[in-house]
Amino acid sequence: xxxxxxxxxxxxxxxxxxxxxxxxxxxxxxxxxxxxxxxxxxxxxxxxxxxxxxxxxxxxxxxxxxxxxxxxxxxxxxxxxxxxxxxxxxxxxxxxxxxxxxxxxxxxxxxxxxxxxxxxxxxxxxxxxxxxxxxxxxxxxxxxxxxxxxxxxxxxxxxxxxxxxxxxxxxxxxxxxxxxxxxxxxxxxxxxxxxxxxxxxxxxxxxxxxxxxxxxxxxxxxxxxxxxxxxxxxxxxxxxxxxxxxxxxxxxxxxxxxxxxxxxxxxxxxxxxxxxxxxxxxxxxxxxxxxxxxxxxxxxxxxxxxxxxxxxxxxxxxxxxxxxxxxxxxxxxxxxxxxxxxxxxxxxxxxxxxxxxxxxxxxxxxxxxxxxxxxxxxxxxxxxxxxxxxxxxxxxxxxxxxxxxxxxxxxxxxxxxxxxxxxxxxxxxxxxxxxxxxxxxxxxxxxxxxxxxxxxxxxxxxxxxx
Numbered sequence: 001x002x003x004x005x006x007x008x009x010x011x012x013x014x015x016x017x018x019x020x021x022x023x024x025x026x027x028x029x030x031x032x033x034x035x036x037x038x039x040x041x042x043x044x045x046x047x048x049x050x051x052x053x054x055x056x057x058x059x060x061x062x063x064x065x066x067x068x069x070x071x072x073x074x075x076x077x078x079x080x081x082x083x084x085x086x087x088x089x090x091x092x093x094x095x096x097x098x099x100x101x102x103x104x105x106x107x108x109x110x111x112x113x114x115x116x117x118x119x120x121x122x123x124x125x126x127x128x129x130x131x132x133x134x135x136x137x138x139x140x141x142x143x144x145x146x147x148x149x150x151x152x153x154x155x156x157x158x159x160x161x162x163x164x165x166x167x168x169x170x171x172x173x174x175x176x177x178x179x180x181x182x183x184x185x186x187x188x189x190x191x192x193x194x195x196x197x198x199x200x201x202x203x204x205x206x207x208x209x210x211x212x213x214x215x216x217x218x219x220x221x222x223x224x225x226x227x228x229x230x231x232x233x234x235x236x237x238x239x240x241x242x243x244x245x246x247x248x249x250x251x252x253x254x255x256x257x258x259x260x261x262x263x264x265x266x267x268x269x270x271x272x273x274x275x276x277x278x279x280x281x282x283x284x285x286x287x288x289x290x291x292x293x294x295x296x297x298x299x300x301x302x303x304x305x306x307x308x309x310x311x312x313x314x315x316x317x318x319x320x321x322x323x324x325x326x327x328x329x330x331x332x333x334x335x336x337x338x339x340x341x342x343x344x345x346x347x348x349x350x351x352x353x354x355x356x357x358x359x360x361x362x363x364x365x366x367x368x369x370x371x372x373x374x375x376x377x378x379x380x381x382x383x384x385x386x387x388x389x390x391x392x393x394x395x396x397x398x399x400x401x402x403x404x405x406x407x408x409x410x411x412x413x414x415x416x417x418x419x420x421x422x423x424x425x426x427x428x429x430x431x432x433x434x435x436x437x438x439x440x441x442x443x444x445x446x447x448x449x450x451x452x453x454x455x456x457x458x459x460x461x462x463x464x465x466x
Contacts, residue, residue, distance in 0.1 A: 017360050022352075023344065030117075037163075038115050050063070052101055053090050065087035091122075096323070096339060101330060103327065104330030113145045117140060121138075122138045123135050143157065149338065154302045161306070161340045165285075166285075170347065175287070176305050178290055180294075181300075182269055182290060183290060186262065190227045190234070191225055196222050204235065212232060265301075268301065294321055301322030304340075310354070311354070313350070319340070324336040362409075362414045365390060366394075368409075374425045381420060384445060384446070384449060388453075395408065410435055415456060418433075428445050429443060432451055439455070
């Protein structure tokens, strides 16, 4: 068989060592902020039962089923010869459905409201494209209760989302907020029947992907007698945070008759926006956007998506909302909740396309012996650095020239090189060189770590990935 050229699989992320450093820094920052808001970390299984995954409106073609090559069912028993048992397990496509299952399963021993965050890989059978993957890192924070959940928690999630985006240093952003009841009321007010509301919401959810003309055509197909054009004009009109009071029949393209969903949703949305400001949310980071629908059927109240000014092509990397009946399939427990989800892999893809990460960030110090006789002294220096908390590696190629070792240090992403020649070994010293500017100093071995840390602090800057 001819050798094939190695290639990665489309839609599955592969980050270089330097990119993994940036990813780890973002994860650490989010972990810090989630903890600041009182969330505890949780990890659930990557695999759920298909009946659980398919229960809440996700398209089945997006779910990866899990099945052994031996074609055994979940009990471990194989089917009859020639038969292929249907798969019963699948990889989770998000972290909210597994959360609902976990809370329903452990509700008797969890503190409520239960505040958890989760950062795990998820799998979704989408068409791969820029910023959209089949396997990606998702970072969620949710608040769950058993019976009733205050709107204060919805506002807390929105403020948390804004703090996370600000903390990740991704530039200016806007969190666009809507309420599913408001959108339902507007759809009804423009002539659609109650049974058509889910289809209209799914069509509106595609606005950013397919554009206004395509959505208008879809809305016309759903109901010829409804006024889809005026519905689009109503929901896409720009609105600052305080504009809800003007959402009435005097200012809209079509008179809006009173209906329960619209009245209830507007009241909750107005209260929610007041709470966001009371909790410290910066008003300039929030905007009312009545076109936000969120395609998954389990959302029942507030929904939001984000826009990043520096990454307009990424779409919404941080989104979420309120769901009041997610746990209904688990023994009748309602489990109302609200949460945010940040697509870390999508965000990083945009960041790396704009800001190149260092390919290979090596240990801070490369320790070099300039001859075989100096190896014991070099290894002693290496151990001293590591015991003192300074990342260091040893270059065992004693026969290489100093210039070759310098080039290797630069290629390996090291920031300092510790050189030990014959004189240094006799004096119990080390020649320590900073690679960014060539500054060099000879220091005693016992003080090597202190001097290395000082040089690293002096040279540290965001551009060096510190």
